[in-house]
Amino acid sequence: MNSEGMLYRCFQVMCGANELAQYIGGALFATPIITTATDINGAFAVDVFAKKHNLFISSRKLAKDVSAALLDKKCVDIDSDIEEFDVKELKKELNPENKTCDIKVRISDKIYDESVLTLIPKDLYIGVGCKKDTDASKLTDFVNEVFIKEGLDIRAVKSVGSIDIKKDEEAIKSLASKLDVPFVTFTKDELNLVKGDFCESEFVKKVVGVGNVCERSVCIQCKNLIVKKTAKDGMTVAIGRE
Structure with a gap:
């Protein structure tokens, strides 16, 4: 493989960036080398779908299992709890005979069994x-x-909010840091x-x-307050959804 091919292969392996390789290839008037099995076979690719729709992949191992199942011509059961994601056509594509599938994918901000691959949107807001x-x-x-009690996946949090004082x-700043989301504050007015x-x-x-x-x-x-104030030992939390 020449240096040009090595460059594109490096992008793919390190970043999962077939799209990046194609973009750079166009800019350099070069042909990117795509070696990912799902791309070569034209199969549904979980990572590409998740990236396109800004979804967090709950398990890389399960994502690989989904790809392996599709490459083996096995069915995959996909569904969504999120209204904006209409997966009717995708359901037909991944499970054309409407069989009972061993592999399951859910687009959701709810907690599912560990055997289910969850594609998680950032659509929940915490007030603290x-x-x-x-x-x-x-x-x-x-x-x-609180999240576990309510059956919500904390990885779906988009931001943490509180009053400006x-x-x-540090406790709230630490919470936002651990969740890797912004901590936003508002005045009393x-x-x-x-x-x-x-x-x-x-x-x-x-x-x-x-x-x-x-x-x-x-x-x-x-807009939507889905979990009203819960209090404990001088702490309060509420949860909303876009």
């Missing part, structure tokens, strides 16, 4: 409140508990403008100027 100097691991554990709160039926606290209102931080921090970011 806590006492000053709350232990970071305690807050993270609490939020995890909490902008330097911004939060008070949010319309909705919230679990208000007169005590909290006297202290920070707004009767509910977590629910309002969710609803200022998205």
Whole structure:
């Protein structure tokens, strides 16, 4: 293989970047070498689909199992809990005879069995409140508990929100960092403008100027409050969906 071929092969192996190879090939007036089996055989490629739709792949091993099944002409059962993803045509393509399939793919922000490959959209928003100097691991554990209880996949979180006086709160900053999402804050005036039926606290209102931080921090970011305020040991969390 010449240096040109080695370059494209390197891009593919290191980045999974067949699209990148094709893009660079066009820019250099060169022919990219595509060696991925799903591309060569024209089969559905989970990684390409996930990248195109900004979905997180729950398991690389299961993704490989899906590709292997399709290359072996086995059926794959795909479905979606997310309204914006209409997979009717894809279901027909991957399971034309509507059989019971061993391999399952779900597009969802919910928790599924580990045997199911989940393609996870970033469509959930967390609103958080806590006492000053709350232990970071305690807050993270609490939020995890709420997500598990509600059957929601925490990897679907898009951002963490709170009131601006909490902008330097290490526990919330740590939570956002662990989830690898932005930590956004809002003023009391911004939060008070949010319309909705919230679990208000007169005590909290006297202290920070707004009767509910977590629910309002969710609803200022998205339309649907799906988990109302849950409180524990001076910590509160609410969850919303786009």
